[in-house]
Amino acid sequence: MSTETTLSQVPHVGYLQLGVRPHLVANECTQCKARYFDRRNACASCFGSDFVKVDIPTEGVVRSFTIVTFASPGIPVPFVASIVDCGGTSVRGNIINCEPTPEKVHLGMKVRLATFTMGADDNGVEAIGFGFEPL
16 A cells, blocks of 8 residues: 555635646637636626636736734734735735735735645545736
8 A cells, every 4th residue: 555645636716727837728709809718708908708718927016005903813913915016917815925015015015826735625635726926
């Protein structure tokens, strides 16, 4: 009997692609190029109904953020919620691997996509989340 275990991973959200180079994938409207991370029947911008999958750059710039100090029970605080411009696509994600202070996080800060384990089930399957860390 082998003592090795095969650990599998699943992304926490459907638009996170795992593998050698984790990245996000958006649905892009073929008419106006608006991008969405959730499933769409029609574009909210032009009402088009055709979409293609596009890879989102893994590096970006913090355009907006807030340091969250109060949250639901069981959610560790403080943390930084942000909006990151990744090559023209706005992505909501937490700033991770960085102190959640105004001295460490700032507008215009360059960041990159980073993944982390959110936990594992009884079979060893890990849920993988994403955030952004300073470059």
